[in-house]
Amino acid sequence: MTTPALRAPAAPDGTDGPGSAPADRLRRELRAVHALVHRDLLRLAAQPAHAALVLFQPVLYLFILGGGLAALIPDSSLGTGYQAYLFPGMLMMTVQAPAIMVGVRLITDRQSGYLRELLMAPVSRPALLLGSCAGGTLVATVQGALLLCLAGAVGLPYDPVLIALLLGGMVLASFTITALSLALAVSLNRPEVFHMLLGLVMMPLMFLSGGFFPLHNLPGWARALAGANPLAYGVDLLRGCIALRVPDEAAVGGIDWFGRQPPLVLEAGVLLATGAAALLWAAHRFSRPE
C-alpha cells in the first residue's frame, strides 16, 4: 500500500553506510550538534542589526572613552597607549554579550516550548547542550572578529599570527563564558532572575577584568576577586597574545598569582578547565529525567 512512502525517509539510519551502531549513534549526535550551531548562525545572519548593536558599546568605549582618556594617561604608566590598552578589554566585552545570551536563550526556549521540541529529538541531552555551547562560542567569536577588524585604528598591526592568536583567545574565552552561562541557565527557571543576576554582577566583572585599568593598583581584596574572574583571564590572555607578537605594546598589570604573573598557557588552561567543568556540570543537571 503506502508503506514505502512512509518508510523511505527513514532510510538514512540504515542505508547511509555500513557503519556500526556506535558510529551511527555518533553521527546522529554530531548532526544534532551541527543543527544547533547552524541555528545560531542563521539567527545571526537574520539579524545583522542585532550584531551591529552588540558592537556599538565597545566601539563607543574604545573611541570616545579611550580617545578622551588617551591624552590624560601617559603611555609609561600602562606600557602602551590607552586605546591599545583598552582594546583587549573591548574584545572581551564584545564576546561576552552573545556568549551570555546563550543561557538567556536556553531559558526563553524552555518557556516558549522550543526546548521541549529539542528534547523530543532522539539525541542525548549532553549533545543538545554541547550544540548550544558550540553555537554560542562561534557566534561570540564572529562578533569579536568584527571588532578585531578595527585593530589598526588603535595602532595594532594586522599581523596574521597576531590575528590568529587573538581569535584563538576569543574562542577560548567565549567557550568559558558560554559554558558558565549555560550552567547558570540550567538551574534557573525564570529569565527575570537571570537578567537580575547579570545586571548585578556584569559591571563589577567588567571593572575587575583589567580591561579598563591595570589591576595592580587595586586593593588586595579586589585583586583577589579579579583572580576569580573569568573575564580577567580572558583579557589577560588576549593582552598576552599582543605582548607576544608586539613587545612594544606590552601592557602592565594583569592578574597576578602571589605576586607573579601566570604564564599564558596556564591562563588558557584555567579558562579551558573552568569552561569544561561548567559544561559538564550543566550537562549533568540537564540530563536528569523528569
Place this chain on the structure above:
Amino acid sequence: MQPHAGAGAPAQAAPPPAARTSPDSAHGATGPAYAVSTRGLVKTYPGPDGTATHALRGLDLDVHRGETFAFLGPNGAGKSTTIALLCALARPTSGRATVAGADVLTEPDLVRRRVGMLFQHSALDPDLTAEQNLHIHARLYGLSRRDARRRTTETLDAVDLVDRRRALVRTLSGGMRRRLELARGLLHAPEILFLDEPTTGLDPHARAQVWQHLRALRDRQGSTLFVTTHYLEEAENCDRLAIIDGGRLVAQGAPAALKAAIGDDRVVLRTSDDATARRVVREATASPDTAVTADAEGVWLRVPDGSAWIPRLCAALAGHGIAVLAASAAPPTLDDVFFHHTGRSINAARPDRTPDAPGSAP
C-alpha cells in the same frame, strides 16, 4: 469511518523486508499488532507539602496501527501526561508502555525516532524562515543534509506551505504555523504522530484545514494518529476513541459503538412549569428505571425512539394544563457517552466554564 482500517492494519505492521539493516530493525516493526500498548501506566507527581498528584492511575490502552485514535477528556484529565509518557519525555511511576514496537522505559531514543509530536503549545523559532526551521529540525533528527533538504520540500508541499517557505515564521498566521508544526512533526516520517490538542486556539477555518491535512496523511501514508482533544466533534471523526477522566480510562471503542451502547435518545422538554412537568412525565413514562431530570435546560429523560414519545408527553402535559414551549429528541452524542460514564458533561468539567450558570442554558 475508515474502510480499510481493519484490513490495512496487519499490512502496515509488516516491516519492509530486508531493506533496512539498521540495528533497530531487529526489534523494529516485526509486526506488533498495536502501535501503542500500555498496561497499568501510573504517573504521580510530587505535590506541595508531601502530597502527591496522581496524574494517571493505571492506564491500559491499545491503539491499532493505521488508525486515528482520539483521546478525549476534560482539561486536567491526564491527556498531556499520557502523551509525555508515550513519547518517553517523562518516565512512568509504574507500569509499562510499548510505542511503535519500542519500550518507553528501556528504549526511549528508539521511541522518539519512530514517533512525531505536535505539542499543545508548540514552538517554532520565530526569527527563522519556515524552511530553516524545518531544516534544523530534520538535522536534529539525524537526517543527512540531502535528506533534510528533500524532506523539507516534501513536507512543506504536504501542508501547502511551499509558497511561504522563505517567510519568517513570525509573519505566518496561527493556522499556517500549526501546519508548519505538522510538517515538522512529519520530517522524520514517524510511524505514529501524537497530536496534543492540535486545533486549540485556531479559528474554524484553520481547524478544518488542519484536519484535512491529517486525514490526507492517514489516507495516503497509513500513519497512526493519536489525537488528544476536548472537542467532541473532532473525536467523533476518529476511528476509535478513549475517554479519560481523573487519570483513569472510562471507556474505549469506536464512536458509533460507544454511542450505541447507551442506545436511548435524549428527549428534552421546556415547559411553563418544569417541576410539575417532571412529575407528570415520570407518570407518563410509567417505568421506574427511567430517570427524569429537571435542570436549567428543562425536563429531560432517556427513552428508546425518543421522537415517538414527544406527542404522547405533550398530550399528557396538556392534560395537566402545562404549556410545552419546546421539545426535542436527539440520538446519543459523545457528550452523552461522557456523561454516562462520568456523571457529568465534558464541557461542564472544564474549569473555564460555569456549569450551572442560568445564562449558559441554550
